[in-house]
Amino acid sequence: MLSEFERRSLDQIEHQFRLDDPLLDNRLAVGRARPMPTTVLAIVFGVIGVGLLCLGVIGAALGCFGMVSVLLLLRGTTWR
Structure with a gap:
């Protein structure tokens, strides 16, 4: 008290x-x-990209990582 x-x-x-x-x-x-939809999509594409990279599908994995970078840019994420 x-x-x-x-x-x-x-x-x-x-x-x-x-x-x-x-x-x-x-x-x-x-x-x-609540997390922004772009953040959730970036996480989903990142997980898919890592999975594809583990399976050896390099092209599709790079496409997923590219989508992650586009989504983070749309969200306004910066490196600082």
Whole structure:
């Protein structure tokens, strides 16, 4: 159980957090966001590409990896 002083301190910290970063506060309040469809498709094509590479089907595997890169570019993923 928190004392009254600790409760007020926590309220002040929460208020300052909301002022400093409202976007992050909104994301935390809403909960975990669902993955984007492009992310799910990139993972599926990546898994298929690895499977095809293990089977020795190089051309189709490269096609799948190309699709992964296109999907990640459409999503806006960067390397930094």
